[in-house]
Amino acid sequence: MKFFVDTAEIDQIKELNDLGMVDGVTTNPSLIAKSGRNILEVTKEICDLVSGPVSAEVVALDAETMLAEGRKLAKIADNIAVKVPLTWAGLQTCKALTDEGIMVNVTLCFSANQALLAAKAGATFISPFIGRLDDLNLDGLDLIEDIRTIYDNYGFETNILAASIRSANHMSDCAKIGADVATAPPAVIKAMANHMLTDKGLAGFMADVEKAGIKIL
Ligand code: G3P
Numbered sequence: 001m002k003f004f005v006d007t008a009e010i011d012q013i014k015e016l017n018d019l020g021m022v023d024g025v026t027t028n029p030s031l032i033a034k035s036g037r038n039i040l041e042v043t044k045e046i047c048d049l050v051s052g053p054v055s056a057e058v059v060a061l062d063a064e065t066m067l068a069e070g071r072k073l074a075k076i077a078d079n080i081a082v083k084v085p086l087t088w089a090g091l092q093t094c095k096a097l098t099d100e101g102i103m104v105n106v107t108l109c110f111s112a113n114q115a116l117l118a119a120k121a122g123a124t125f126i127s128p129f130i131g132r133l134d135d136l137n138l139d140g141l142d143l144i145e146d147i148r149t150i151y152d153n154y155g156f157e158t159n160i161l162a163a164s165i166r167s168a169n170h171m172s173d174c175a176k177i178g179a180d181v182a183t184a185p186p187a188v189i190k191a192m193a194n195h196m197l198t199d200k201g202l203a204g205f206m207a208d209v210e211k212a213g214i215k216i217l
Contacts, residue, residue, distance in 0.1 A: 001175040002052075004161065004183035008035040008042050010049070012186040017050055024052035026127075026163065026183040028083065028107065029059055040076065047077035055105045055125070057083035058093070066093040074102045081105045081124055086114045091121045098122035105161065112146040119156035125181065129164035130174075140164070144177050168192045 002023035005016055008031045016022045025046050032039045043056045056076070058069040070082040070093055081103035084090035094104045098121070105125040106118040110133060118126045128147060130140025147160050159180035165171060168191045174182045208214075 002181040026055040063089040063092040119158040125161040127163040131164035131166040
């Protein structure tokens with residue numbers, strides 16, 4: 001499973017990228033607003049840093065303006081994936097940009113039918129939002145599983161990009177189901193390293209290091 005990092009914070013992307021943990025980056029208008037940066041400038045910086053796909057989202061609601069925005073975003077760098085919402089206008093934009101050879105990430109997906117439409121429109125990525133379904137007492141992981149089944153049934157090449165990931169468990173669960181990509185905030189990716197038995201075991205080793213005066217350097 002590929003790891004995308006869901007942030008527009010350059011320092012955090014750089015730290016994870018230096019560790020080889022970043023196969024791509026996703027942003028959205030809320031993350032750009034949080035960064036306080038100009039969308040075109042910060043997106044260019046991210047594209048220069050990371051070689052994998054960098055999702056940058058359109059802000060228009062009609063297909064014509066979305067298409068113009070998408071073309072402008074795509075000019076930033078070769079690794080831009082234009083992000084469009086899963087609306088009818090978004091699907092129209094997805095098809096047009098895909099036909100022009102531009103990667104498209106269709107976002108705000110909450111149902112298997114929406115994912116089916118995105119694949120038919122040629123999306124490079126479909127972004128089902130797990131956490132926001134869980135918030136409503138629905139099961140976001142069930143959706144990932146349903147989309148995996150449907151895409152495999154028909155050989156759709158659209159990549160399942162699990163999004164709205166809130167916990168380390170979401171990451172391993174997505175990997176078990178066979179999501180192609182999971183995009184997570186930096187803190188969630190870092191939390192994947194944590195285990196209380198690791199901490200406990202290390203504390204025991206350190207006590208013995210102290211007791212025996214073990215030194216390496
Ligand atoms: O990848 C989509 C993500 O940014 C949304 O996450 O936690 O706001 O549902 P969240």
